[in-house]
């Protein structure tokens with residue numbers, strides 16, 4: 001997508017064929033800065049500190065992290081150590097495990113002397129596939145937005161989104177935002193309600209910034225506003241992303257997503273989740289019981305960084321010095337609250353997810369996937 005009118009991705013290989021470029025997302029929206037990462041330690045830090053974040057981008061970044069590791073050592077032990085190191089960075093987004101397992105499998109099947117080159121090629125393939133997948137999600141989701149527009153052609157389609165499932169969270173296009181960008185390109189009038197997404201403000205800082213760069217009309221709202229807007233008919237549909245989707249369609253996404261789904265259910269507002277298949281954890285059914293929820297530092301709740309009137313970035317404290325703060329980064333929305341899953345293969349209701357991906361089923365689930373005889 002575009003930054004100041006110039007097309008770019010969120011992660012790229014530098015011209016030296018070794019360093020990996022990223023946008024430092026901890027500086028947005030106030031500073032646009034890129035970084036060059038030169039070793040696996042720098043990539044692990046970038047993921048853990050959320051310089052790169054969002055489930056699909058975490059996967060692509062981890063893949064490039066494996067490539068950086070191979071530039072330093074190509075033995076089986078180097079592969080395993082890099083896999084373990086990167087796997088420890090963040091627990092909830094399953095794309096991390098998906099990408100690391102794919103890289104490990106490919107690398108262990110490759111002669112050590114060819115591993116460095118193979119690792120960069122596989123990481124590039126993962127990044128390119130992510131772009132294609134997000135574009136396909138966009139095409140499928142566009143039909144939903146177009147249908148909403150046809151129902152009410154005289155006003156913009158009002159879409160609520162939570163956190164940042166935009167192009168910054170992927171390699172390009174985004175998941176929840178891909179249908180929005182395609183609808184905007186198609187001339188469908190839109191208005192996006194952007195949840196600020198405390199405590200890290202991915203909505204206010206990242207989604208608002210990227211929608212603004214593309215001229216998509218939007219407004220940032222405090223996290224508690226969505227229910228009120230839905231009660232007053234101000235939301236036509238909700239589209240969010242996910243960090244891990246279970247086989248039965250439970251969805252882990254940024255903390256607060258569950259409350260939006262409850263409000264949507266109570267107000268008959270369709271609630272969609274956009275996801276690449278790399279986000280599906282086929283080994284889990286019950287997301288509330290099974291998905292590990294990342295707990296981050298209470299400091300992220302207690303302090304906030306923003307742009308001061310003098311133009312510098314300043315961090316201030318928001319809660320009393322002695323009050324502890326608790327910071328669960330994700331929650332789980334049960335499948336029963338979800339209208340549809342927008343995947344690269346089409347839109348389905350949660351119980352039909354396995355039918356859309358029969359080829360992705362692990363052997364232990366094969367007997368449970370209904371066979372379509374048509």
Ligand SMILES: CSC[C@@H](O)[C@@H](O)C(=O)COP(=O)(O)O
Pocket residue numbers: 053054055056093162163164165166169170174175176202240241242243253254329
């Ligand atoms: C397309 S990204 C989907 C999710 O990763 C996104 O909604 C989200 O929760 C991101 O969380 P973050 O903690 O910023 O990595």
